[in-house]
Amino acid sequence: MKIETKAIHLGHEIDQETGAIAPPIHLSTTFERDTDGSYPRGHVYSRLSNPNRDALEKCLCGLEGGEGAAAFSSGLAAILNVFQALLPGDHVVVSQDLYHGTTRILQDILVPWGLQVSYVDVNDFSQVRAVMKANTKIIYLETPSNPLLKITDISALSAIAHEAGALCVCDNTWPTPILQRPLELGADIVIHSTTKYFGGHSDVLGGAVISKIKDAFFDKIRMLQQIGGAVPAPFDCWLVLRGIQTLSCRMKNHSENAFGIAKFLQKHPGIQKVHYPGLVDHPGHDIVLRQMSQFGGMLSFQIRGNKEEALAFIGRLKIIKRATSLGGVESLIEHRASIEGPQSKTPDNLLRFSVGLENIEDLIADLNDALG
Structure with missing residues (x-):
């Protein structure tokens, strides 16, 4: 399917009980166990998973071309969880022109926690290479950047990251996968504030992380999502999924x-x-x-x-x-x-x-x- 068709159909399976075209909203926080103690329907508790969140994550994976997606209660929650999947003492290289909320997370929360951060002009590849260390785990960028709309070559930055054994993480909120597909250009992880173009109507808060592959790093992001609990409500997932249909x-x-x-x-x-x-x-x-x-x-x-x-x-x-x-x-x-x-x-x-x-x-x- 082409991306326009995916946006309309992914996550929108026909409801088997009623035949409804629009997905139902599952507000339940908990789910019934079978007599043997198992959960045959796949859900235990809505912090861990929910049918509406599953549908949204399936759609996001398909749109960005990734293997794994984790939906969050806000874009900043998604960004925070990616960096929290690192360890104190790890190093990240970050674009100088950056959404100020991301900068606040890094400076006010993660640097005191032990993360090492280098801010550079990511369009100057010699500058990027000069700050890379043995413990560098992520090169983080926005393109177009917020608020100066600087453009970064995703393929080139991804190659530099991979040379050092690091990941390239790209905030793709502004272009969305309709206009730009970072995973196809070499990036490893894409971040979105689904509040913005995905929702599209200024009436829902949300965020998402999409990983090119389901690896140990994505597994840790999933664990932080489920244990930390910064997850979107079922109705929020439903609103974002509906917004994506006209994206x-x-x-x-x-x-x-x-x-x-x-x-x-x-x-x-x-x-x-x-x-x-x-x-x-x-x-x-x-x-x-x-x-x-x-x-x-x-x-x-x-x-x-x-x-x-x-x-x-x-x-x-x-x-x-x-x-x-x-x-x-x-x-x-x-x-x-x-x-x-x-x-x-x-x-x-x-x-x-x-x-x-x-x-x-x-x-x-x-x-x-x-x-x-």
Whole structure:
């Protein structure tokens, strides 16, 4: 099956008792044992497994092309579990331009726990090789990155990781497997915040880890999921699985709208810089042509001015909503540095824009009016 067909059908088996096309929601926290004490239906307790979570994990495996998937209660829970599967004293190499929540996990939780972290420009391969150690276990990247949309060559980074006996872990939340397939490009593990494009409607929280192979490292992630208990509720799994059914058409429309808006903003005198890999002057444009089918629905841009002028601009928007998060059908914009806090390295005049599915003419008119 092609990926568009998989998105609609994986995890959506016909209910054998009722013939229902839509899967039922199994809210039960516990499951009946047989008279001999066994669990012939495969489920014991919903922290360990649940029919809705099983269906979602099966779908995620099929979409990314992996052998194992573990669903979590949030994207950060998924990221935390991957790093917790390491040991104190292990070393990881991490991209400098990174979602601030990932940085908080590393600095506030895992470094005090004993993890060694090196932040580097992952597009400078000599810099990456220079920080690799005998105890390096993971090279971790986002591409496109959050919030500057830097593009990293997944195949090249995966090769460097494998040369050192390490894993390449890629956060694929922004492109989704519709636009980018890291496991096929050499990565070993893919991470998602399913809150975003998978859910697609800003109404469910979730995360996921998909592994190319079911090995001992994935087994440890599964153990941490089940024992730690940061699992999504059955209804949350149901919502994400439902959202995935329209993922392919949504991603195509998100991408088309974002590309058109990036070209509009690039020509506007009120904009200093646009960060979008579809633009030919983007430093990663050639790489993204090789590893993505479209350029995605996320962009960021810098107002010609300071923080106050950036905030004043988004205050004048009428259709585009001022809110954090991304990937919903509605367009969302935020002043990123104020979200990231005092340690942020994001420019004060930068705005991150999750381009929704509204008519592009309405979005451009809203931006144009607010820019004056």
